[in-house]
Amino acid sequence: MLRALSELYAIEHDALGQSARDTVNALQRLDRLANAPRPLTGADYPRDDFGEALRQTAQLVRAAVGLEAATIDLGGWDSHFTQQQLLEPTMDRLARGLAAFHRDLGPDMARTTVVVMTEFGRRVAENSALGTDHGRGSVMFALGGGVRGGRVLGGWPGLSQDVLEGPGDLPVRTNYRNVLAPILSSMSERAVVARTFPDFALEPIRLLG
Numbered sequence: 558m559l560r561a562l563s564e565l566y567a568i569e570h571d572a573l574g575q576s577a578r579d580t581v582n583a584l585q586r587l588d589r590l591a592n593a594p595r596p597l598t599g600a601d602y603p604r605d606d607f608g609e610a611l612r613q614t615a616q617l618v619r620a621a622v623g624l625e626a627a628t629i630d631l632g633g634w635d636s637h638f639t640q641q642q643l644l645e646p647t648m649d650r651l652a653r654g655l656a657a658f659h660r661d662l663g664p665d666m667a668r669t670t671v672v673v674m675t676e677f678g679r680r681v682a683e684n685s686a687l688g689t690d691h692g693r694g695s696v697m698f699a700l701g702g703g704v705r706g707g708r709v710l711g712g713w714p715g716l717s718q719d720v721l722e723g724p725g726d727l728p729v730r731t732n733y734r735n736v737l738a739p740i741l742s743s744m745s746e747r748a749v750v751a752r753t754f755p756d757f758a759l760e761p762i763r764l765l766g
Contacts, residue, residue, distance in 0.1 A: 692726045
């Protein structure tokens with residue numbers, strides 16, 4: 558099929574033909590990679606959809622097919638009930654998956670940046686069901702190419718009642734866009750960053766070395 562498609566679009570010289578040839582070339586490279594021996598990295602991915610998605614993403618990075626961005630979901634964080642029993646195994650899956658991804662990529666990690674973030678946080682106080690409800694308390698992780706790691710960035714206001722806002726929420730100290738902006742700017746022109754975060758006054762955090 559790939560050979561037939563390659564021959565079909567070889568005679569086309571417009572934008573569609575070029576796009577088709579690029580696609581066929583990427584598929585051929587992925588096919589060769591899939592049939593090549595796996596690198597002996599010792600990467601031990603979680604045996605679930607999250608681990609498989611990480612493994613496939615690492616495969617795409619190593620294949621150098623032009624991958625610019627990828628998103629991977631890990632559910633199970635909505636801990637309104639029995640939070641400790643819910644979150645401990647989920648945090649373990651996240652940690653083991655990221656460790657395997659880092660080990661699998663090896664030197665290719667230098668040109669790869671990973672950001673871990675959530676779409677919602679939690680409130681400070683425990684509810685009556687031994688869980689926490691939706692709120693602002695959250696965290697982001699960054700690792701990989703150019704990241705100056707080993708640091709915790711962002712001020713800590715404390716947990717006194719005069720600091721909390723609304724129904725027991727932490728005040729917002731870091732906007733996620735200020736974390737993503739320096740990473741995007743390292744890969745794209747300044748205009749791309751402005752279009753990605755329109756009508757927002759960026760104050761990028763210095764994540765990269």
